[in-house]
Amino acid sequence: MQYSGKKILARMKNNFKLSNTQLKFQKNFLNSFLLSFYFFKNVPMLWLSGIKLLELSQKHAVTQIPFKWYYRWQNMNPFKSIYFAVQCMAAELSTASIASLAIKGSRPSIALIVISMSSKYFKKAVGNTTFTCEDGDKIFKVVEEAIKTGNGVTVEAKSVGRLDDGTKVSEFYFTWSFKQRKSK
Numbered sequence: 001m002q003y004s005g006k007k008i009l010a011r012m013k014n015n016f017k018l019s020n021t022q023l024k025f026q027k028n029f030l031n032s033f034l035l036s037f038y039f040f041k042n043v044p045m046l047w048l049s050g051i052k053l054l055e056l057s058q059k060h061a062v063t064q065i066p067f068k069w070y071y072r073w074q075n076m077n078p079f080k081s082i083y084f085a086v087q088c089m090a091a092e093l094s095t096a097s098i099a100s101l102a103i104k105g106s107r108p109s110i111a112l113i114v115i116s117m118s119s120k121y122f123k124k125a126v127g128n129t130t131f132t133c134e135d136g137d138k139i140f141k142v143v144e145e146a147i148k149t150g151n152g153v154t155v156e157a158k159s160v161g162r163l164d165d166g167t168k169v170s171e172f173y174f175t176w177s178f179k180q181r182k183s184k
Contacts, residue, residue, distance in 0.1 A: 018058060021105030026056055029097060049075055051090045053097055059136040061094045065129045081124035084170075087131075088119065091159035091172035094133040098157070099176050102136075102143040108183045110146055115154065116175040125161065125169040133159040143178055152179035 018026065028034050032052065039047035055062040065075060065082055077083040092114070103110040135157040142155040154177050161170040 018101070019105050022101055025104045026101055029053055029056055029101075046089055046093065049086050049089060051086075051093060053093060054130070056097050056101060057136065058098075058101070058140055060132060060134045061097045061136070063090045063094045063097075063131045065090045065125070065131075067127045067129070079124065081126050082129055084119070084121065087125060087129065087161055087170055088117070088172060090129065090131045091119075091133075091161060091170070092117075092174060094131045094159045095135070095139075095157040095172075095174045095176065098133060098136045098139050099143075099178075102140045103178065106143070106147060106180070108181045110143060110178050110180050112176055112178050114174050115177045117172065119170060119172045121170045123163075123167055123169045125163065127163045127165075129161050129163060129169060131159045131161045131172075133157055139176070142176075146178040146180050150180050152177055154178075 029038075030053065035053055036047060039051075050066045050068070052064050052066070053061065054064055065086060067075075067082070075082050075086045096114075099112050103112060135155070138155050139157060142153045145151075146153045154175055156173055156175045159172045159174070160168060161172070162168050
C-alpha cells in the first residue's frame with residue numbers, strides 16, 4: 001500500500017471533529033521527520049526499529065515495521081522473523097497514537113498508561129508488517145467519560161498485524177487507563 005501523508009491528512013480533516021490542538025498534533029505525528037526526531041529523543045528503541053506511523057485519525061491508526069535489510073538484523077529473532085517485542089512496539093504505537101490524540105488539549109490534562117497487554121501469534125512476520133487499530137471511537141468515548149466524571153476509566157484497544165499480502169501474523173490487546181489530573 002502506498003500512503004501519502006498529505007492526502008490522508010486532508011481526508012481526515014474533512015471527516016472528523018478534532019480541536020485545533022488535536023489537528024496540529026495529528027499533523028506533526030504524521031510528519032515522518034518530526035516523528036522520527038520525537039522517537040530519537042523520547043523513545044529511542046522505536047527510532048532504532050524504523051517503525052513508522054502511516055495513518056492517524058479519530059477512528060483508527062496504522063503503523064508499519066519495515067523489513068528492509070538495514071532494519072532486519074536488529075528487528076529479527078533467531079527464526080528469521082520479526083521479534084515479538086518489536087511487533088509489540090508497533091502495535092502499542094497504533095493504540096497509543098489514538099489515545100494521545102484523544103487527550104491532546106484537555107484541561108486539566110489527562111494521564112494515560114497501559115495497565116495490561118496480551119497478544120496472540122498466528123504466523124511468522126517475515127516481511128513488512130502493518131498494525132491497525134480500529135478502536136478510535138471507543139478510546140475517544142472513554143476519554144470523554146473521564147473528562148465528564150473526573151474518574152479513572154479503562155478501555156481495551158486491539159491492534160492487528162498483517163503482512164503486505166494481508167496474512168494476519170498477530171493480535172495485541174492493550175488496556176489503557178485514563179484519569180483527569182486535578183486542577184492547580
